[in-house]
Amino acid sequence: MCGIIGYVGTRDVPSVLLGGLWRLEYRGYDSSGIAVIGNGELIIRKVPGKLSELEALIKRQPVSGGIGVGHTRWATHGLPQENNTHPLIDCNEEIALVVNGIIENYLSLKDDLESRGHIFRSVTDSEVIVHLIEEDLDKGLVDAVRSTVKKLTGNFAFAVISVNDRSKIVCARHDAPLICCYNSKEAAVASDISGVVSIFNDVIYIPNDSIVVLGKGKCNITNFQGREVRVTPRKVTIDVKDIDKGHFPHFMLKEIYEQPKVLHNIINERIVGGRVTLGSELGISDAEMKKVSRILIQACGTSWHAGLVGKYIIEKFARIHTEVDISSEFRYRDAVLDSDTLVMAVSQSGETADTLAGLREAKVKFLKVLSLVNVIQSSIHRESDGIIEIMAGPEIGVASTKAYTAEIVHLYLLALYLGSLRGFVSKVDLEEHIAALTKLPAQVEQVIRLDDDIREIAEEFSDARDFLFLGRGLNYATALEGALKLKEISYINATGYAAGEMKHGPIALIDHKMPIVCVNPRSSVYDKMFNNIQEAVARKGIPISVVTKGDRRTRGISKHSIPIPECHECVSPILAVIPLQLLAYHIATLKELDVDRPRNLAKSVTVE
Ligand code: AGP
Numbered sequence: 168m169c170g171i172i173g174y175v176g177t178r179d180v181p182s183v184l185l186g187g188l189w190r191l192e193y194r195g196y197d198s199s200g201i202a203v204i205g206n207g208e209l210i211i212r213k214v215p216g217k218l219s220e221l222e223a224l225i226k227r228q229p230v231s232g233g234i235g236v237g238h239t240r241w242a243t244h245g246l247p248q249e250n251n252t253h254p255l256i257d258c259n260e261e262i263a264l265v266v267n268g269i270i271e272n273y274l275s276l277k278d279d280l281e282s283r284g285h286i287f288r289s290v291t292d293s294e295v296i297v298h299l300i301e302e303d304l305d306k307g308l309v310d311a312v313r314s315t316v317k318k319l320t321g322n323f324a325f326a327v328i329s330v331n332d333r334s335k336i337v338c339a340r341h342d343a344p345l346i347c348c349y350n351s352k353e354a355a356v357a358s359d360i361s362g363v364v365s366i367f368n369d370v371i372y373i374p375n376d377s378i379v380v381l382g383k384g385k386c387n388i389t390n391f392q393g394r395e396v397r398v399t400p401r402k403v404t405i406d407v408k409d410i411d412k413g414h415f416p417h418f419m420l421k422e423i424y425e426q427p428k429v430l431h432n433i434i435n436e437r438i439v440g441g442r443v444t445l446g447s448e449l450g451i452s453d454a455e456m457k458k459v460s461r462i463l464i465q466a467c468g469t470s471w472h473a474g475l476v477g478k479y480i481i482e483k484f485a486r487i488h489t490e491v492d493i494s495s496e497f498r499y500r501d502a503v504l505d506s507d508t509l510v511m512a513v514s515q516s517g518e519t520a521d522t523l524a525g526l527r528e529a530k531v532k533f534l535k536v537l538s539l540v541n542v543i544q545s546s547i548h549r550e551s552d553g554i555i556e557i558m559a560g561p562e563i564g565v566a567s568t569k570a571y572t573a574e575i576v577h578l579y580l581l582a583l584y585l586g587s588l589r590g591f592v593s594k595v596d597l598e599e600h601i602a603a604l605t606k607l608p609a610q611v612e613q614v615i616r617l618d619d620d621i622r623e624i625a626e627e628f629s630d631a632r633d634f635l636f637l638g639r640g641l642n643y644a645t646a647l648e649g650a651l652k653l654k655e656i657s658y659i660n661a662t663g664y665a666a667g668e669m670k671h672g673p674i675a676l677i678d679h680k681m682p683i684v685c686v687n688p689r690s691s692v693y694d695k696m697f698n699n700i701q702e703a704v705a706r707k708g709i710p711i712s713v714v715t716k717g718d719r720r721t722r723g724i725s726k727h728s729i730p731i732p733e734c735h736e737c738v739s740p741i742l743a744v745i746p747l748q749l750l751a752y753h754i755a756t757l758k759e760l761d762v763d764r765p766r767n768l769a770k771s772v773t774v775e
Contacts, residue, residue: 177233187237204328205232236263255288270293313391337381347381456585462511502528565764579600617746637663639692640691688743
């Protein structure tokens with residue numbers, strides 16, 4: 168998704184803007200630009216391609232000034248070419264605007280604006296905003312923005328500066344994320360805190376449907392009707408090292424290796440005195456939880472896979488009927504949801520448009536929403552009745568890894584919490600689960616130590632055109648997740664499938680060239696999965712099996728086997744996914760692809 172940055176203050180504006188854009192580039196983009204106001208005029212530098220192109224352009228053609236905005240564009244309307252790159256300017260070249268979002272009614276607005284003589288430089292939907300503001304500039308920049316936001320349909324977050332008032336940045340948001348910071352000397356606005364980390368100690372999460380006037384020592388927030396809105400700044404809880412690769416070549420590898428620490432922190436925080444606690448923002452009382460007769464989890468991508476694992480575990484231990492929907496389906500299917508249904512959203516970013524819309528769909532039906540999110544104060548965090556922060560720390564790599572395992576652990580903990588509350592999980596049972604969880608971080612370490620062996624397997628298959636991933640039960644989701652990891656960073660066609668379903672179609676794909684990743688740790692479905700692997704071998708498929716250490720049966724029929732420690736079935740999806748994360752990572756790096764910023768993808772999909 169697009170990244171926005173704006174700054175006014177005493178530092179070198181182009182450096183602050185570029186530094187912020189570098190830290191926002193994980194959001195995904197295909198062009199970038201900045202606008203600075205210097206000597207009373209707007210100076211624009213923008214270029215398609217990577218931020219290094221923009222940096223080189225600014226080196227060749229330096230700019231300076233006391234205020235500016237910057238943007239990384241993830242194209243939705245119009246090719247990634249210079250004219251469509253933000254910042255976008257008005258006809259008179261007095262204001263510069265950067266936008267994240269989609270203006271759904273832009274065509275009718277554009278027709279009206281062109282009929283009134285406006286000249287459009289781009290084919291983007293966003294450009295209508297700068298011309299609407301231009302039309303009302305005589306009212307002053309703030310009121311021009313206020314009248315403009317009322318004409319827009321869709322979701323948007325934008326920042327605008329004007330040569331006629333170089334002391335302030337005016338920004339607005341509706342359903343797209345935006346934060347701001349300020350002190351006596353400077354102020355900044357960004358799509359998320361990583362854009363301005365290390366400059367400010369406090370951050371303001373801009374409420375939805377707000378307009379902010381930012382300046383040195385100034386931050387005035389009003390709603391779209393002009394009423395003042397008070398927002399308490401929060402301490403910035405991440406620092407540069409959290410969003411820096413350190414000694415790792417890629418964020419994705421760093422985040423894979425961080426999983427033992429993340430899981431250790433979660434277990435330490437969530438298991439206290441032999442009991443499960445889920446944080447102070449659960450927002451739903453035990454009495455309300457006891458009345459829940461159905462849970463509906465809605466999520467996207469990797470978070471949806473975590474939801475699938477959650478379904479099995481919650482039904483097993485809490486005995487609550489649990490279903491899992493892909494958010495983009497849930498939001499439009501008018502699901503039958505009665506008053507004792509608890510809807511859950513699972514989202515690393517807390518900004519995924521479909522999941523946010525699913526949450527709102529539930530609230531329209533007066534249902535409570537409990538969400539698992541990683542980014543605090545994200546839109547999903549703020550709009551949920553209760554949240555469980557998954558505590559994975561900032562996840563920069565587009566391919567989600569540590570957030571996935573953190574989501575699974577939290578769904579496991581929720582199942583135990585609900586099971587204990589409802590009398591299905593005894594104190595003795597709970598001790599067994601806590602023991603399994605307590606061992607988990609060290610076990611993950613053990614699997615990560617197989618990294619070199621997994622890289623060797625990757626070397627053998629990095630030229631494969633197709634992969635099949637098979638799993639059963641709790642590890643059906645592991646197969647789906649392994650396939651998603653591989654396809655999204657290596658661009659290899661990878662299909663995850665329920666192993667029992669293979670004979671209903673995918674078995675036709677299997678030949679001597681097909682690597683098949685088979686997730687078969689010791690479990691209640693081990694024998695069934697073993698039979699499916701034999702069916703694949705009978706068709707000359709090439710099994711790469713994830714097995715429990717010491718398992719000679721599955722290893723004996725597999726081309727390669729990756730051993731994970733003996734473990735409780737409920738944590739096997741966590742241990743089994745690590746080799747698949749590493750396999751995808753190594754294949755992508757062997758293909759010399761941009762692992763952290765795969766083509767066409769964004770870290771947070773804030774559009775439909
Ligand atoms: C996962 O590797 C992908 N980047 C993607 O599927 C992601 O999980 C999905 O977009 C959901 O994101 P969220 O968890 O932030 O809602």
